[in-house]
Structures are given as structure tokens and as C-alpha cells.
Amino acid sequence: MANVKLTYEEQLDAMKRFIDEGDDFLVVSHVNPDGDAISSTTAVGWLLSSLGKSYTMMNEDACPQKFQFLWRAADIKRASDADGKKKYRYVIAVDCADYQRFGEVSACFADDVRIANIDHHQTNDHYGDVQLIRPDAAATAEILYDLLNRFSITWTEEIATCIYTGLLTDTGGFRFSNTSPRVMNIASQLLSCGVKANELAEQLLERMTKAHVKLLQRALSTLTFNADETVCWLSVSLADMREANAKNEDLEGLVQYPRNIEGVDVGILFKEVRQDVYKVSLRSGGRADVSEIAQRFGGGGHARAAGCTVEGKLEDIIRAVVAEAEKGLKANDSI
Numbered sequence: 001m002a003n004v005k006l007t008y009e010e011q012l013d014a015m016k017r018f019i020d021e022g023d024d025f026l027v028v029s030h031v032n033p034d035g036d037a038i039s040s041t042t043a044v045g046w047l048l049s050s051l052g053k054s055y056t057m058m059n060e061d062a063c064p065q066k067f068q069f070l071w072r073a074a075d076i077k078r079a080s081d082a083d084g085k086k087k088y089r090y091v092i093a094v095d096c097a098d099y100q101r102f103g104e105v106s107a108c109f110a111d112d113v114r115i116a117n118i119d120h121h122q123t124n125d126h127y128g129d130v131q132l133i134r135p136d137a138a139a140t141a142e143i144l145y146d147l148l149n150r151f152s153i154t155w156t157e158e159i160a161t162c163i164y165t166g167l168l169t170d171t172g173g174f175r176f177s178n179t180s181p182r183v184m185n186i187a188s189q190l191l192s193c194g195v196k197a198n199e200l201a202e203q204l205l206e207r208m209t210k211a212h213v214k215l216l217q218r219a220l221s222t223l224t225f226n227a228d229e230t231v232c233w234l235s236v237s238l239a240d241m242r243e244a245n246a247k248n249e250d251l252e253g254l255v256q257y258p259r260n261i262e263g264v265d266v267g268i269l270f271k272e273v274r275q276d277v278y279k280v281s282l283r284s285g286g287r288a289d290v291s292e293i294a295q296r297f298g299g300g301g302h303a304r305a306a307g308c309t310v311e312g313k314l315e316d317i318i319r320a321v322v323a324e325a326e327k328g329l330k331a332n333d334s335i
């Protein structure tokens, strides 16, 4: 039964009961996990471990290198490594807006599975048997902070670092509009538990992989503006990826370079996926709704961050997408 009408406090109690009553849990987050997904997975793992419960952490994709330092992040299994026979009756899903976001991990669910859904996405569709959803939370980690406090645990540096990492990454380093007074209050509590803010900022916000910098070097050589310099773009080819020895996670942040240039309203990254197929990432400074632009090419997203995948020759795709971006900017000018 969906308990969507419960208050947040009641949802916390229901989730505590689910955890108290179950055992042999599977903890799962979304495909292509980000900092909040990994932190939330390890935070739930930490809680289960401290309660003496047995559990397995699993994701469709590998944990990105930069989050490997988190408590037992190295123990997060990949769905492809799962023992096909082992099925789980108790699943705790964190930071997943819908069932599809589990990817292949759902193959490990038992027929009589009970799923707990802990998330902060606006678009969460309330799947599962027990929900703990707070759309105004900055991160799933913020909700887990409250859940952890429902149990008699002792806050250690390890668990505080998990929660802090989720807050830090989902607020873009305490810079996005979701950086609420509450987030800063929790962050302050976590610092009292021994979190090393300077080291985490260095590790998660400042440090770059060599592959990222090599990609950036190649991508910046493609930097191009439209006529009035309100739209700016970069491209990355498969050859660039190969020569930089880069993984997809090394692309992160590249699209911010065109977007952050003064006077630019729309920044775009064209990334070759295979021959004549490009993934297009769009970022807006607020004047254009880039989700509308992405939708015209079969994609989607948010007003300020969206994407689509387009087939064709790079120069044709650039011409078409930039023309739509210019149209989007003009449409908003006339309002």
C-alpha cells in the first residue's frame, strides 16, 4: 500500500519499522550513480551494518573513482557480477525516481520483494511498498540524516562523511538554489562529527583526472560562438576520448565552460557516441528553456539542464541545435 498521505515524520517511522523488521537487504541506487547516489547507498549500508543486519550494496554501473574513498564504497557490487540465483526480499532504493532507474539490478529482486523508496526527486512516482520522499530536500542524503537520527546510532566521521558528500555534490558545492539554511545546519552538525570539509572539497570539487584535463584541452580547441555570442559550444569525438584515455565520467563539467562565459546564455557539448550519433548536452543561464530545445530532438530534462541524442553529421547537428537555441532565446526576448 502506498503511504503517500503520511506526514514526513510518519514516513520516517514507517521506514524505521521496515528496516527493523527486515534482514538480508539489497541496497540499490540509480544507473550512472552520482555523489548523492553512492553516498546514500553507503550511508544505508553503514546503518544496516551498525544494526547488525546483513545487506548487499549493488548498482548497475561501477562506482566512479572519485567516490571510492567513501565507507565500503569498494563493496558496491555491479549488477553484472551478481549471483543469478540469489534473490532479495528486502530492497532499499535510494535516490531513484522510478523503478526503471534501477537498471539490471531489479533482476535480483524476489517475486515477493518489498521495496523501500527513499528519494528527493520531484518526479518520484511513489513506487514500492514503503516511501520516504521529500521533494524539498536538497539530496537523498539530507533525508537519510533524519532517518539515521531515528535510530540510536553514534555519529562517526565515516557516516558523517557519507551524508556530507551527498549534500556537497547535490548542491554543487553548496552553490545551487537548494542550499537551504537546513542544509547548512546539517553540514555544521556533520563538521562537528569530524568531517574534513577542506579535504572533501579538494577531492570532490577541485581535483581533476588527467583524462578530464586532456579532454578539456581538446574540447576547448573546438570552442565556437554563434554570431551574437549568446550561444557557445564544444565538441568531443570518439578519437578525443581514445587519445585522452577517457571514460564517460571524465566528461563531467565540460559543458560548463561554454555556459560560464560572460554574455553566453546557452552552452552546448556535442559528444560523439558512435559514428554519426551525438549526445547533446545543453545548459542555460536562465534566458532559454533548454528542455524545450532538447524535446525538439527527442530528448528532455530541466529548464537549465537538458540533453538529447541526435543522428547525423556533426556540422548539420550543430547548425540545427544552435538554430533552435537562438529561436529559444528570441522567443523569450519577445515576452
Ligand SMILES: [Mn+2]
Residues within 6 Å of the ligand: 036, 037, 095, 120, 138, 139, 140, 170
Ligand atoms: Mn540526489
